[in-house]
Amino acid sequence: xxxxxxxxTVFVSGGAGxxxxxxxxxxxxxxxxxxxxxxxxxxxxxxxxxSVALQRVEKITGKSVKxxxxxxxxxxxxxxxxxxxxxxxxxxFAAIKAVGESMEVPLxxxxxxxxxAINLLEVMKAAKCFQLVFSSSCTIYGExxxxxxxxxxxxxxxxxxxxxxxxxxxxxxKDITRAEKNWNIISLRYFNPVGAHPSGLIGEDPTKPxxxxxxxxxxxxxxxxxxxxxxGGDYPTKDGTGIRDYIHIMDLAAGHVAALTALQKSHxxxxxxxxxxxxxxxxxxxxxxxxxxxDTKVPYIICGRREGDIMSMYANADLAKKELGWSAxxxxxxxxxxxxxxxxxxxxxxxxxxxDNTNQELIKKSDD
Ligand SMILES: NC(=O)c1ccc[n+]([C@@H]2O[C@H](COP(=O)([O-])OP(=O)(O)OC[C@H]3O[C@@H](n4cnc5c(N)ncnc54)[C@H](O)[C@@H]3O)[C@@H](O)[C@H]2O)c1
Numbered sequence: 001x002x003x004x005x006x007x008x009t010v011f012v013s014g015g016a017g018x019x020x021x022x023x024x025x026x027x028x029x030x031x032x033x034x035x036x037x038x039x040x041x042x043x044x045x046x047x048x049x050x051s052v053a054l055q056r057v058e059k060i061t062g063k064s065v066k067x068x069x070x071x072x073x074x075x076x077x078x079x080x081x082x083x084x085x086x087x088x089x090x091x092x093f094a095a096i097k098a099v100g101e102s103m104e105v106p107l108x109x110x111x112x113x114x115x116x117a118i119n120l121l122e123v124m125k126a127a128k129c130f131q132l133v134f135s136s137s138c139t140i141y142g143e144x145x146x147x148x149x150x151x152x153x154x155x156x157x158x159x160x161x162x163x164x165x166x167x168x169x170x171x172x173x174k175d176i177t178r179a180e181k182n183w184n185i186i187s188l189r190y191f192n193p194v195g196a197h198p199s200g201l202i203g204e205d206p207t208k209p210x211x212x213x214x215x216x217x218x219x220x221x222x223x224x225x226x227x228x229x230x231x232g233g234d235y236p237t238k239d240g241t242g243i244r245d246y247i248h249i250m251d252l253a254a255g256h257v258a259a260l261t262a263l264q265k266s267h268x269x270x271x272x273x274x275x276x277x278x279x280x281x282x283x284x285x286x287x288x289x290x291x292x293x294x295d296t297k298v299p300y301i302i303c304g305r306r307e308g309d310i311m312s313m314y315a316n317a318d319l320a321k322k323e324l325g326w327s328a329x330x331x332x333x334x335x336x337x338x339x340x341x342x343x344x345x346x347x348x349x350x351x352x353x354x355x356d357n358t359n360q361e362l363i364k365k366s367d368d
Pocket of ligand 1: 040042097
């Protein structure tokens with residue numbers, strides 16, 4: 001993959017996180033320089049404040065990443081970083097994202113995600129940088145009115161605070177791009193990113209309390225948890241379990257490079273694209289695919305439905321194919337195999353890191 005256009009430097013918020021770290025691999029390999037910030041609220045730092053994930057990214061790519069510890073709610077520090085570099089475009093990943101937690105501490109979510117986004121947009125504007133790729137989510141569609149979901153499906157009927165922060169930010173982006181013609185923004189609505197970089201060096205940290213499905217499955221396969229709890233086995237779906245559109249994290253990462261290329265080619269003001277495979281996979285199908293791809297056993301228990309859970313959700317990703325020239329390429333089997341490689345090489349996530357430059361004891365900070 002080669003870089004097109006003249007932009008050189010990408011500022012990445014939330015750079016130490018799961019999706020950003022994989023995306024930075026793709027950005028570096030496409031020839032961009034990367035300046036990343038993170039507050040480590042949901043990622044791992046070494047004792048001298050470095051990002052363990054980004055050290056691994058440097059190892060994978062042989063290139064370096066400029067990293068700062070910075071909280072997006074600290075507008076002054078953010079402005080200071082912007083004043084030190086000539087930034088061509090921004091990818092805004094930083095957010096807290098645990099749906100259940102967002103219902104318990106809504107103000108914390110609004111402050112972090114909404115104020116963080118406002119600060120970033122204001123600092124960008126002051127630095128005359130108007131190019132942005134925003135991490136949005138399929139959660140903004142709420143309960144689907146039709147499937148597969150296209151970008152013009154109604155948004156906003158959301159049942160959780162986390163999703164509302166994403167929706168409010170998209171609405172804010174609509175308003176600023178309507179009011180000020182300089183802005184050139186792509187909002188990427190991710191479906192369900194899973195898997196890991198094929199090296200096994202970076203991946204989703206499996207030790208978070210509010211775990212996603214694939215880390216949960218892998219922890220059961222490793223014997224760390226006795227069984228997988230499947231919420232709802234009586235949905236009117238092919239096997240009674242919920243359906244999602246799982247997308248390999250490296251496909252998702254490639255979507256960001258495609259979005260940057262598109263922003264450089266044309267002034268879009270604001271466009272939203274779904275990033276998904278277009279394929280609906282049930283929880284049981286994912287469990288079976290995981291067992292087959294990794295030669296493991298994943299015992300499970302089917303329990304009652306969880307309030308607020310959506311039965312079925314998968315993307316129509318034709319627009320991204322047509323306008324960004326991007327489509328998902330990697331299979332469900334590769335998602336499972338790559339995740340398993342990361343999980344077995346790093347059973348306790350980044351905290352067991354021994355193959356970095358140092359053997360320092362690592363600390364994991366949580367966002368509460
Ligand atoms: N993983 C998914 O399933 C999924 C799906 C749809 C959308 N998204 C969105 O994609 C983005 C990245 O998600 P992820 O899965 O990589 O999550 P992640 O938690 O691994 O990464 C987010 C990073 O942002 C950092 N962060 C949070 N608040 C910050 C702040 N105020 N200042 C600085 N850094 C801050 C965290 O420490 C973390 O390293 C998020 O915006 C998320 O809402 C994720």
